[in-house]
Amino acid sequence: MPDYKEIFVKTDICTGCNTCKLACAVEHSKTKNLFEAMFETPKPKSRLYVEWVPENTRIPVLCRHCEDAPCINACISGAITRSDQGTVVTDTDKCIGCWTCVMVCPYGVIGRDKALHKAYRCDRCPDLEVPACVASCPTKALVYESVDTFSADRRKAVSKELVTGKGV
């Protein structure tokens, strides 16, 4: 499998501001402009979720585009496929809104568009160089990297922490 970039989350620096959710909805709107997007019908949907775990952890959750994606296997209409960019994509023309993908997704990141009666999820913003959520994150808690680069950066950070005795 080629080394695609993925969206990673640094939960230690997420402040739970939900900016990513707004940016995501705007990017998936018709006008791509916050002030106009708010008044669109149907309302554009954010495809990621910011969850909270007591006492103080905020966790943005979004489609992992799993290598062995249960939703692809489960889909009863053949609407879910893997794209050339490595993402798991729902073809809305084929989706019949049976929600089997919702039933099998262990991350809970497939949404139901009630107006359109279609499932939706993160598409990693195929038209953008950097996905809207990552670009919008004020604390850089969302990172768009290949697995290797992300792991290498994490290793470096942890090593520095060990050497200096300080958090980074």
Place this chain on the structure above:
Amino acid sequence: MGNHYVIVGGSAAGMAAAHTLRKKDKAGIITVLSDEKSPPYFRPMIPYIINGKKKASHITLSGNGMFTEQGIDVRTDTAVSALDTAPKTVTTKSGEAIPYDRLLFATGSRPYMPETIKGLDTKGVFSLKTLADAMAMARRLQDTNHVVMLGGGILNLKAAFAMLEKGIRVTLVVYSPEVLSQLMEPEDAFLIRKALDNAGLEIMTRCSATDVVTDAGGVCAVALSNGKELPCQMVCVGKGVIPNTDFIQKSNIKINKGILVDKHTACNVKDTFAAGDVAVTHDPVTGEKVTTALWTNAVEMGICAGLNMAGIKTRYTGTFGIMNATQVAAEPFVSMGVVHTRNKDVEVYIEKSGHTFRKIVFNKKGTRLIGAVFIGDITNAGMYRYVIREKKPIDRFKSHLISHTLHYGHFM
């Protein structure tokens, strides 16, 4: 030259196994023998064929979803009539003997036609199982203004809606006290029942058909156990399915209702495997032996069988005896695991409102999630499935399971 994999059955389990084999073994020869005339298709989509919303070409399997591999020889209209495990050969109805290195039984199931109902062989009586059935129903529908459906299961409901959408009157005759009795307790189905009633579906519960009444055009009415007779032009039987094991019964493959398999989807005879509706598997929650008839399960098990056939030893984690999701009449629902709780020693939490119903079932000690029903709001259902299936310790997030506030963060 590589292995010759022969797969009997060209639907979910068989095709999932075929595509998995192709991914893992580029050299092997893969032959799929299907008794259906049409090339493989997404079977759950056939209700849309009845009302014309989809054409057969829209629901083709090949190239969609996980079915994207090339180089699989699918032979349609090729029913198998005999099996010999030594030497390893299957024989088609036309008499062709096909040798195999590894064999998969993915023969699926067929509708159960109760003998207690007389006249089911009449023209105009259907049971919706194949694309051919759906196309025949579509044709009959042109001269039909009332359909009586026997059985309140999910497939019948989907078919009923397909016909309601065409403006045809549909009456559902259900022996159980409520629809979807396989998937939930009667009292738990109230929201769905309400939605069905509002959508104009006529439902008669605690009632069964005794006779199909015919005239020159085929079916003209259904006689019921309560003495009433419903005039109609079409009958659809949806009373469950039975595994297709006909040609296997004479062989040395162990069968008990369905084909018995071990944890690695293998049958009792070397180099034979089974997957999908025909296979008897285990329910990870109850530990019971079960057969299911769900596309999603069949695909998963087919993938697992494909891996094992390719020599990649893979454990099949089993399927819930009960699991399904869909949306009927604008009411989405998910049902999985242990959901029939009457007189059972389990811990149950129920939360209902005017538009949502939620039932969460724990084991007796309350330490493990074993079942869930969601109606109206099915958010994060997949996480519940994961918790049930993986037998996750729940002490850290039990309250979130109950209050339906679980999210992925709780697993981290």
Place this chain on the structure above:
Amino acid sequence: MSDNQQFQKFTSDPAVMQMIAKAKEKNIPTVWNRYEQMLPQCGFGETGLCCRHCLQGPCRINPFEEGAKTGICGATADVMVARGLDRAIAAGTAAHSGHAKHLAHTLLKMTQGKARDYKITDPVKLKKVAARMNIAVDDRKDNEIARDVALAALADFHEKETPVMWAASVVTPGRVKVLSGLGIVPKGIDHEISEIMHRTLYGVDADPVNLLLGGLRCSVADLAGCYMGTDLADILFGTPTPQVTCANLGTLKSGSVNVALHGHNPVLSEVIVQVAEAMQDEAIQAGADGINVVGICCTGNELMERHGIPSCTHSVSQEMALLTGAIDVMIVDYQCIMPSVASVAECMGTKVITTMDICKITGATHIEVKDETAAENAKQALTHAISSFKARKNRKTDIPEIKNTVVAGFSTESIVAALSKLNDKDPLAPLVDNIKSGNIKGLCLFAGCNNVKISQDINYTTMTAKLLKENVLVVATGCGAGSLMRHDFMDPSKTEELCGKGLFTVLNAIGEANGLGGPLPPVLHLGSCVDNSRAIEIAVALANYLGVDTDKLPVVASAPEPTSEKAISIGTYAVSAGLPTHVGVMLPITGGPLVTRILTQDVKELTGGYFIVEPDPNKAADVLLQALDERRAGLGLE
């Protein structure tokens, strides 16, 4: 990309561009760098959907989520944005009226002999204001009248039997009726501010319409604060008359002690100007050519309209003045002073002096300037400037050679005086006749700030150029005036080029009649941001002359680059006064669909005014022109 092209997204002022390049070269962070670092900005804040009014919050409402969402307390999106808007109006009102209250105290102390550095400079204005306030003037000494005026002013702050007099007595009789009918005549300026704080508290007003009416009432109190600020400043320091002067960074002089006065209230700057005059010799002895006082922001406007003191720069480019390296001290009072000036000053080896108890900045030197000891305090501050000059006199400065000619100082009084040269019996007649004839399509007030989100000045210049060509008489205040003066819009030699034929004819006739040997400048400088009152005064005079209310006049207002909450309160009182009012930056109300609709549409049925939110300056100009045509049609004019 050349630097200049790159900097065009920051500013359209070439002098400022040069300084941005310098800041980049010297690696000194500026407002534009900080803005870029701040991006992306929080969408909840941008749309007004973040509420921090209680400790259960912050609450955010996601405008994209289905269903009626509320904050924890149950406040809807509309309630949230209405509360936020009200508080912004209250803050703006507090600032303008705080400025006015300061002047009232100074005036009162002056009458009591406690503020010896101040005097009554314009007794005519004093009597005019006193008469408006029903204060007896005949046979009374100026000092006594002034005392009563100061007391009346102070009385307008608290809740009392009578309405706020600086509101009720400055609008048309028709407007008083309209405002009374809506229950939005303020009872006391401070009272209104305090009531906004009360009603927007956790668990008080949760009716968006009622909240907006409260906001409108507070905005009328803001008009009173502004009006009072103008009146009292004119009494103490003189009513403006046209002055020929100049603007932009080129007004700094490398060989002089450059003193930049920044902020708002002439109570401080007037004294500095007097004392600086007296200290010229001291500066010369220190090796300087003298003391060169320049203004920044509204202090610049106050000094320019009364004394022709040059304006150095405005608003978003305030740091750039320091980057020239030529400013020896920046003396500030309050409002619109970016705290960053202290660190930029430090980088440039100079200092900022704060003077007011309520406005201190870490890194700045504080010299408290009190009414009682103003000249003495001013001397102290200027001594710093001279010693600072000594330290930098051999250092290189980078003063852009850009200086724009400006004719400023058009008060209502000076405009009427100029018009009376055309018709001394009926001075408003020439103006009204030209409006009727179509030589003047209408009037547009430009007010407000610069905003880092917009290339500096571009909205002002784009819109003004378009409106002038369509024969709209443009008046400007505050940093809006600052913008236009730095782009030659107040240079009479440009009037012919910039204005449509009809407008030029009028401006030229007035200029000629007043012996200027040419036209008035294309845009009339009305002063600082409190001096928006002058625009209201002109509109009210026109309305009363025509016998209509202000909501019928072909008069519009625009804050195309607003930043401060003061711009929001001014915009709101323009709407209360019945004017179509444009804002060029999204207000944090768009998250409330009902509130947005009320402010941009429904309020028209109540006050006659309404907001136009349009970031595109070309479109905005068109919408304002349309609004003027609509008003003209309403009056039966072509």
